[in-house]
Amino acid sequence: VGVALQVLATMCGTVGKQLLRCSKLVEGTRKAAWSHLALGTGLILNVLGGPVLEVAAYGQAPQTLLAPLSGLDVLWNILLVPYTLGERASLTQIVGCILLVAGTALTADAGPHTERPYTLDIMRERLLTRSALTYIAVEVALFLLGMTYVARQPIGCRRRGFVLGCVAGGIGGNLFCMKAAASLISVTWAGGLDYFLQVWTSNPLPLIVAGSAALIGASSAVLLAHAMREFDATMMVATYEGAFVISGCASGVAVLGELDIVSPERRTLYTLGVFTIVAGVLAAQHHDPHRPSSRGFMTPVDSAAATGVMFSPPPVAAVSVPLLKAVVSP
DSSP states (O other): OHHHHHHHHHHHHHHHHHHHHHHHHTTTSTTHHHHHHHHHHHHHIIIIIHHHHHHHHHTTSOHHHHGGGGGHHHHHHHHHHHHHTOBOOOHHHHHHHHHHHHHHHHHHHHSOOOOOOOOHHHHHHHHSSHHHHHHHHHHHHHHHHHHHHHHHSOTTOHHHHHHHHHHHHHHHTOOHHHHHHHHHHHHHHHTOHHHHHHHHHHOSHHHHHHHHHHHHHHHHHHHHHHHHHHSOHHHHHHHHHHHHHHHHHHHHHHTTOGGGGSOHHHHHHHHHHHHHHHHHHHHHTOOOTTSOSBTTBOOHHHHHHHHSSOOOOOOGGGOOOHHHHHHHOO
């Protein structure tokens, strides 16, 4: 059940990300109303739709099993963008997506498939450890460094896009708070309403963890919205999901200790899968500067590279977005 819900969540996330990209492609044109509609719908799917399904999924299965499945988002995106956004993936990007899917399958197979039921004591035992606090401190430092770098780079710069996608995915992949809260909700609700209220009101830790999960999800969604409106979907989805998977696997190991119950051989295979995902990310975000990302559409950086001048978005006649054309055509 958890795996099925997570796969459905990736599909929901793919649609949301492509709508965010579509909203930017038609912004400032005669179809601006569709830009606002696509932006709103995309944000709803990324902030509410996908996360709600993920919460349900993470209440049913270990984080280190489900987090790698987020890489399927890249596969759905590669399959759809030629027909929805008119973006063409390069051979290197296709190879990168294949590596992402292969690494995802390997980590999902080698990771743990069972876990102990969560209680308040187990939540405290796993989240308030030296390993967990060290991991959180490192993540905060990386976030600050990444955002400092992004702020210093010009809008449209590919390096800025790569770091922004990694920061958004890295934040979103820290699922340990959502995992702990979702699992505790599932266990306590099964014990009845009285037991549920007793656990969630007797100690502030569950509410702090749930609030942190919501903050992490909202922060990631906001950064992703900016990234998807600034860069092509093929590159950004691969970068975001790769960082998401790596962060999700790392936090599941460092904070929740979910690999402690598997054999050394499976840990080795799991690590190999994570490195395969890293290789896929580096390949999938590849960009050929001599070829525009979308049919009939050039980003500000593509335009600047061709003429030396930063242009405004092209007129509506120059924008070709298959998804939008299919919706608004008479």
